Amino acid sequence: MENKRVVVTGVGAVTPLANDLQSTWERLVNGESGIDKVTKFEEGQFPTDVAAEVKEFDPGSFMDPKDARKMDRFTQFAVASSLMAVKDANLTIDDSNADRIGVWIGSGIGGMETYEKQFRLYEKRGYRRVSPFFVPMMIPDMASGQVSITLGAKGVNSCTVTACASGANSIGDAFKVIQRGDADIMITGGAEAPITEMAFAGFSSARAMSTNPDPATASRPFDKDRDGFVMGEGSGILILESLESAKARGAHIYAEIVGxxxxxxxxxxxxxxxxxxxxxxxxxxxxxxxxxxxxxxxxxxxxxxxxxxxxxxxxxxxxxxxxxxxxxxxxxxxxxxxxxxxxxxxxxxxxxxxxxxxxxxxxxxxxxxxxxxxxxxxxxxxxxxxxxxxxxxxxxxxxxxxxxxxxxxxxx
Missing domain, CATH: 3.40.47.10 (Thiolase/Chalcone synthase)
Known part of the structure; x- marks a missing residue:
């Protein structure tokens, strides 16, 4: 059986540059940086004080605040990006196509923020104070799970966890799902919210992050004075679709994924x-x-x-x-x-x-x-x-x- 051609028909993103893709892209092309001094904890705790934080993100703009409180920040990013990507693709998900639309979203760490908060509660107050939503908020696959629930996508639902390759692996795996004919459309990408004290501690101990105190120049790939990466957070979601489906819908095609x-x-x-x-x-x-x-x-x-x-x-x-x-x-x-x-x-x-x-x-x-x-x-x-x-x-x-x-x- 011949493999199906697969195209990109929608995109959505929450990044340190902006809370939507178009603004992110414009700033990126202009060479602007989303890196600044870290605000999530006090400066001076770690060898580095810079991070690429998502700024002014309001989950209530994308979902019921009650639902948002049951999600870790990385899942909130994924849901927001997925809603924007589906809108960008002009895609309606209903009983006629839900079974043929899947979700595959990766995360390297998952709900680190949730884990830290709930562990501190446990230490101070005992297990009864730990949220009943602790486990489903923390596990990496919940971005994919919550996006499926929010959008009603009932096809293959999965999550690839391969550290910093998670988002790319997820896109590749979703591409192959469509190529072999197991779905017509996949909502795919990655989400991460790792800017927490324990994540900073771990990467600082491993001497992996830049200790350059200047946010403007801390991330400097290929420069001889580079000294480590700058931790960031956010989410990117693509709508992958079989060419037949995209043509039938009259969808805008950004590009074709081929390898x-x-x-x-x-x-x-x-x-x-x-x-x-x-x-x-x-x-x-x-x-x-x-x-x-x-x-x-x-x-x-x-x-x-x-x-x-x-x-x-x-x-x-x-x-x-x-x-x-x-x-x-x-x-x-x-x-x-x-x-x-x-x-x-x-x-x-x-x-x-x-x-x-x-x-x-x-x-x-x-x-x-x-x-x-x-x-x-x-x-x-x-x-x-x-x-x-x-x-x-x-x-x-x-x-x-x-x-x-x-x-x-x-x-x-």
């Missing part, structure tokens, strides 16, 4: 495999799945975390996969502006990838002042570039050795 590669390093719990060996295999797998030659890719949305090994090894991986074309390939890390949204990063960056195709503009990597000599490719430094974009690869890598590459191309 998915997913591999494991089998190397180390936090460090990437030397020279990005696992990423290389995922990228090659995605190109093969897409039936594209490396020189047909216009833009690489890099994982680009602003950590020492990621940026160096991802550069080596690009050279391995794209050969001479790597030096002609436009590459950027949008984490320089959004921070690292962990399990939501790949989803938000997938949206940026399809927007790059639609608008013929490649967002920049800001904060590159002194390029690392070992990072010697074209990182679209500091200013967006107007350029026709035929195909985009978006990379996501995660603790545990997870490597994901997604490929989108202009719909024809």
């Amino acid at each position: 998915y590669g997913s591999t494991g390093d089998a190397y180390h719990v936090t460090a990437p495999a030397p020279e990005g060996e696992g990423a290389v295999r995922a990228m090659k797998q995605a190109l093969q799945d897409a039936d594209l030659n490396p020189n047909e890719v216009t833009y690489l949305n890099a994982h680009g975390t602003s950590t020492e090994y990621n940026d160096k090894y991802e550069t080596l991986a690009a050279k391995n996969v794209f050969g001479e074309h790597a030096h002609k390939l436009a590459i950027s890390s949008t984490k320089s502006m959004t921070g690292h949204l962990l399990g939501a990063a790949g989803a938000v960056e997938a949206i940026f990838s399809v927007k790059a195709i639609e608008d013929s503009v490649i967002p920049p990597t800001i904060n590159i002042k002194n390029l690392d000599p070992e990072c010697d490719l074209d990182y679209v430094q500091n200013e967006a570039r107007k350029q026709g974009v035929n195909a985009v690869m978006s990379n996501s890598l995660g603790f545990g050795g997870h490597n994901v590459a997604l490929v989108f191309k202009k719909y024809k």
Whole structure:
């Protein structure tokens, strides 16, 4: 049986740049940053005081405040982004199609904020004071579950948990559900709200986060003075749809998703495999799945975390996969502006990838002042570039050795 073609017909996002996709995209293209001083706890508790927080988010604008109180912040983000994506797709979900519409939303950590609050209550007041909603608020799959409930989508309902690759894996897995004919439409992406004291403590102890006190320059992928990632929060949701369904609805098509590669390093719990060996295999797998030659890719949305090994090894991986074309390939890390949204990063960056195709503009990597000599490719430094974009690869890598590459191309 021939695989179905799958297209993107709707997008929605809550990010540190804005609480909707259009404003987020405009600020991103303008090279603006959503990173600032952390406000969720007192400064000085940790080696770093900067974060990419979602600002002025009101869950009551998207859902009943009573329902919102039974959701962790990451789930609220997912529900809000999904409602915006469904509206953007002009999609009505009812008895005629609900069984053929699924949800697949990933989260790397889930309800960390809920866990911390409820554990403190337990320590002070005992188990009777712990919320009966504690477990369903905390577990990572509840973003997908609550979106399904809110929208009435009754098809496959799942959640991929692969650390910082969760959102990208979820999109790839949802793509395959439609491609093989198990659903017509999938609501998919990632959500994360990890800016809590314990998450900061853990990543600080691991020396993974930037200790640069200046929010404007803390996230600086590919710069020789980079010193770690900046933690972010938010959600990105895409509506993936079979081409037949999209045509039948007369839906707007942003782009076509054509390739998915997913591999494991089998190397180390936090460090990437030397020279990005696992990423290389995922990228090659995605190109093969897409039936594209490396020189047909216009833009690489890099994982680009602003950590020492990621940026160096991802550069080596690009050279391995794209050969001479790597030096002609436009590459950027949008984490320089959004921070690292962990399990939501790949989803938000997938949206940026399809927007790059639609608008013929490649967002920049800001904060590159002194390029690392070992990072010697074209990182679209500091200013967006107007350029026709035929195909985009978006990379996501995660603790545990997870490597994901997604490929989108202009719909024809």
